[in-house]
Amino acid sequence: MVYARLIIMRLLKAVVVLFLIVIFNFFLIQMAPGDPAAILAGEAGATDQEFLNQLRERFGLDQPLYVQLWRYVSGIAMLDFGYSYRLGVPVFDLIMARLPATLLLTGTAFVLSLVLGIVAGSMAAARVKKPSGSIIMALALLFYATPLFWVALMSVVVFSVYLGWLPAYGLYTVGAGHTGFALALDVAKHLVLPATTLALFFMAIYTRMTRTSMLDAAQQDYVKTARAKGLKPSIIQRRHVLRNALLPIITLAGLQAGQMVGGAILTETVFAWPGIGRLMFEALQQRDYNLLLGIFFFSAALVIVFNIITDLVYSLADPRIKKGAS
Amino acid sequence: MSFFARFAQNRGALVGLIILLLIIAMAILAPLLFPESPWRMVQRPFLPPLSQDGFPLGTDTMGRNVAAGIMHGAWVSLLIGLVSTSVALLIGVPLGAIAGYYGGIIDDILMRFTEFFQTIPNFALAIVLVAIMQPSVTSIVLAIAIVSWPPVARLVRAEFMSLRNREYVEAARLVGQSNTTIILRQILPNTLSPIIVLASLMVATAILLESALSFLGLGDPNVMSWGYMIGAARTVIRQAWWLSFFPGVAILLTVLALNLVGEGLDDALNPKLSRER
Numbered sequence: 365m366v367y368a369r370l371i372i373m374r375l376l377k378a379v380v381v382l383f384l385i386v387i388f389n390f391f392l393i394q395m396a397p398g399d400p401a402a403i404l405a406g407e408a409g410a411t412d413q414e415f416l417n418q419l420r421e422r423f424g425l426d427q428p429l430y431v432q433l434w435r436y437v438s439g440i441a442m443l444d445f446g447y448s449y450r451l452g453v454p455v456f457d458l459i460m461a462r463l464p465a466t467l468l469l470t471g472t473a474f475v476l477s478l479v480l481g482i483v484a485g486s487m488a489a490a491r492v493k494k495p496s497g498s499i500i501m502a503l504a505l506l507f508y509a510t511p512l513f514w515v516a517l518m519s520v521v522v523f524s525v526y527l528g529w530l531p532a533y534g535l536y537t538v539g540a541g542h543t544g545f546a547l548a549l550d551v552a553k554h555l556v557l558p559a560t561t562l563a564l565f566f567m568a569i570y571t572r573m574t575r576t577s578m579l580d581a582a583q584q585d586y587v588k589t590a591r592a593k594g595l596k597p598s599i600i601q602r603r604h605v606l607r608n609a610l611l612p613i614i615t616l617a618g619l620q621a622g623q624m625v626g627g628a629i630l631t632e633t634v635f636a637w638p639g640i641g642r643l644m645f646e647a648l649q650q651r652d653y654n655l656l657l658g659i660f661f662f663s664a665a666l667v668i669v670f671n672i673i674t675d676l677v678y679s680l681a682d683p684r685i686k687k688g689a690s
Numbered sequence: 691m692s693f694f695a696r697f698a699q700n701r702g703a704l705v706g707l708i709i710l711l712l713i714i715a716m717a718i719l720a721p722l723l724f725p726e727s728p729w730r731m732v733q734r735p736f737l738p739p740l741s742q743d744g745f746p747l748g749t750d751t752m753g754r755n756v757a758a759g760i761m762h763g764a765w766v767s768l769l770i771g772l773v774s775t776s777v778a779l780l781i782g783v784p785l786g787a788i789a790g791y792y793g794g795i796i797d798d799i800l801m802r803f804t805e806f807f808q809t810i811p812n813f814a815l816a817i818v819l820v821a822i823m824q825p826s827v828t829s830i831v832l833a834i835a836i837v838s839w840p841p842v843a844r845l846v847r848a849e850f851m852s853l854r855n856r857e858y859v860e861a862a863r864l865v866g867q868s869n870t871t872i873i874l875r876q877i878l879p880n881t882l883s884p885i886i887v888l889a890s891l892m893v894a895t896a897i898l899l900e901s902a903l904s905f906l907g908l909g910d911p912n913v914m915s916w917g918y919m920i921g922a923a924r925t926v927i928r929q930a931w932w933l934s935f936f937p938g939v940a941i942l943l944t945v946l947a948l949n950l951v952g953e954g955l956d957d958a959l960n961p962k963l964s965r966e967r
Contacts, residue, residue, distance in 0.1 A: 381809050392822050509946040511898055513905050514920060514938035521931045619808075626813025630902055634924065644814070645906060648821055656821060663814045671809070 367679065374675055378668045383437070385664050389657045390436045394429075396653045440661070448647070448655040455658035459640055463662075465535055466639030468551075469632065470624045470666075472559040477566035478617055484567070485574020486606055492579065500571065507568035512627055516561040516634035523557060530556050533636040558635040562627050566620060573616050577609040584608070614681060618674025622667030696958040703954020709947035713940075717765040724758035728914040739932050747936050750919070751926055756933065760940050763916040767944060770831055770900045771893040777835035778896075779889060782842025787873050789843065790850025801847070804840045812837040816899060820908045827910045830903060834896050845888055849881040883959035890955055894948035901941050916941050 420426050427435075439446070445455035484500050491497030524532035536542065536550045581587065582605050590600045625641075632641035640659050647655040698704050726732065733742070737749040739756075747756035789800040816833040823829035853859065854877065862876045903909060904917030905924075916937035923933030 381806060384806060385810065392818065396822050397824060505949060506942075506946065509894070509898075509942055509949055511901050511905075511917075511920075511938060511941050511945075513902060514934065514941065517920065517924065517927055517934045518931075518938070520927055525928050525931075622809070622811050623813070626811045629813060629817070630905070633906065644817065648817065648906060648908070651821070653822070656818060660814050660818045663811045664809065667809060667811050 367676070370675070370679060371672070374672045378672065381668060382661070382665060385661055386437050386440050387433065389661060390433050392657060393436075393653065445658040445661070446654045448652050451652075451655075455655050458643060458655065459658060459662050462638060462640045462643045465637060466625075466628055466632070466641060466666075468555065469558055469562065469637060469639055470621075470628050472555060473562040473566065473627075474621055474624060476559060477563035478570055480563070481567045481570025482574050482606075482610075482613065485571040486578055486601065486609075488571065488575045489578035489582070489605075490601055501575070504568040504571040507564045508572075510565070512561065512565050513630040513634055515564060516558070516631050519557050519561055520634065530554075532557065535638050554635075554637075558631045558637050561634075562624065562631045565627060566624060569620055570613070570617060573613055574609065577612050578605050581605045581609040611678065611681060614674060614678050618671050618678075621670040621674070625663045625666050693958050697954045700950075700954040700957045702950045703957070706947040706950025706954065709943055710951055713764050713944050713947065714768065716761050717768055720758075720761035720765055724755065724761055726758070728758040728762040729754060738930075739936075748930075748932050750923060750933050751930070756919070756936055759914050759919050760916065760936055762914045763919065763937065763940065764944075766827075766910075766913045766915045767897050767900060767941070770827065770834070771897040771948075774831045774834035774838070774896045774900075775889055775892045777831060778839040778892060779842055779885070781835065782839035783846050783878075783885065785839070786843035786846025787850055787878065790847035791854055791869070791873055791877065793851070793854075797847070800843070804843050807837070808840045810837075813899070813902065816903060817906065817908065820903055825903075825908045825910055827913065830900060830908070830910065833903075834899050837899070838892055838896065842885070842888060842892075845884055846881060849884060850877055853877050853880055887952055887956045887959060890948055890952035894945045894952070897941065897948070898945055 443456050445459075447453065448455050448458055451458065484504065488497045488500040488504075491500070520532040523530045531537065531554050535554055536547065537554075540550065542550045578601075587600060587604050590604050591597075628639060629641035629644050631637065632639045633645040636642065640662060644656065644659045644663075646652075647659065697707075731753040732755050733745060733749045733753050735749055735751050735753040737745055737753075739748040740746060741748065745755055745757065747760065750756055750759070785800055785804070789797040789804075816837050819833035819836060820829050823832070850873075859872060859876055862872050867876070900909075900915065901917030901920070904915045905921040907918075907921055909915050909918040909921075919937040920934045923930060927934055
């Protein structure tokens with residue numbers, strides 16, 4: 365019951381946020397260079413005035429702004445995002461076709477960065493004031509300061525061009541005709557570089573968070589008690605410190621996971637990974653504004669889904685949360 | 691201990707400060723050392739580094755001098771980092787101060803507004819804003835400011851909430867100072883040190899954001915920037931690694947230096963809270 369209420373509250377909040385983003389998108393389309401009729405119709409560059417007038421009438425652009433807004437919002441409520449002007453295909457279909465690749469990439473990168481970050485962070489916390497701990501933190505700072513797209517490009521140079529270990533582009537080998545297990549292996553090989561480069565930056569964040577959180581938890585009274593009881597330090601670290609340090613990490617990890625969608629735009633661009641990030645880059649290059657805004661809406665929706673999942677995991681992990689207190 | 695002595699105790703911060711000063715020097719010296727426009731084609735394209743005098747970092751796909759591009763790019767990166775952070779502070783500080791000082795329903799509304807901006811993926815929002823406003827230094831600065839003010843508002847709000855019931859604030863209220871005066875003269879000066887630390891880290895993030903935007907082709911078409919150089923060389927990475935390598939190192943060093951300086955400022959300004967190391 366408690367969880368049901370929590371989920372309903374979060375979904376309501378999500379709907380409000382998405383609604384605001386739709387309104388925001390609507391006004392952005394009004395601001396976009398060019399004729400909104402052309403943009404909405406997906407025919408930018410059309411010179412035929414008669415045709416544009418027809419479109420204006422058909423899409424209700426001759427109507428007052430609030431009527432247009434209503435039409436736009438109700439269209440999106442029915443998953444009608446209009447057309448991409450270069451490709452002449454509904455925006456929704458394009459995004460749906462690209463979504464699985466992005467989910468695979470961001471999901472892998474998220475798990476990878478979280479696991480590595482927690483391991484590195486707890487190692488650094490256990491080695492405060494030792495050189496090995498400082499080295500871990502220095503590396504974390506280095507990864508944090510490195511531009512994602514640059515790491516991606518450099519890893520192509522090193523691992524793909526010079527060493528020839530891993531493929532640099534695409535989701536699978538085109539024309540190889542792999543099926544079943546061979547296909548899965550092929551995709552996994554293609555996934556290594558994009559997922560690792562995307563994970564590095566977030567790993568740096570999680571490492572710092574884990575260290576801080578563990579050092580905070582180590583100051584708590586129950587840890588002193590455990591120490592006074594004479595428990596082994598390794599057991600205290602694992603059972604008492606890490607367990608309690610994990611809760612704040614989950615919350616912050618969920619917030620950061622949203623930013624992973626943004627990072628995916630860069631990695632997918634470099635690795636020609638056919639996800640919505642790459643689609644966004646293509647939309648940018650062709651000034652395909654309606655497609656661009658559709659992807660923007662979806663990336664925000666993804667973030668919200670991520671956040672809801674985090675909230676649920678958190679409420680399952682923390683027995684203290686009982687009465688839907690967000 | 692003096693402020694600088696506390697700052698210099700953190701070795702990393704000192705290294706960061708030196709790197710940062712070098713990069714500022716690069717930005718200032720760029721027009722003197724490379725008076726020609728970094729966009730001009732001056733040699734044959736794809737010249738490798740160290741292969742010819744005057745072109746220590748080689749030339750790009752159009753025969754432009756990479757070294758000149760990096761020197762001129764320093765100026766743009768620092769400028770956009772500083773200005774966009776200032777604009778973000780101008781949005782975030784007042785919102786956070788009002789929310790934290792007044793509390794209640796005003797706080798509720800302002801915080802929902804802040805949360806809304808925190809939910810939207812930063813980078814995607816920045817891309818959309820620049821694309822719609824058309825790429826220029828102004829639109830990039832605005833977009834970066836719009837995506838980076840929420841942490842400022844949250845920080846300032848938390849500080850104001852913890853300070854608003856202090857005795858000196860009560861005293862100011864008793865002598866009849868207006869709310870505006872109390873906010874600006876009494877509380878705000880006491881929140882400056884965490885704001886300064888956050889701001890130095892925000893400049894670093896802004897520079898990363900700017901480079902990512904120009905990498906995607908959303909840079910101001912009139913100014914040479916590091917991100918643009920990497921983006922333009924993306925497709926020829928197999929033939930000419932150096933075109934992407936050097937601008938990337940420049941971004942890395944700048945962002946790293948700013949982060950180190952930020953940590954040093956944190957140690958120097960908040961001595962009580964300085965982290966265990």
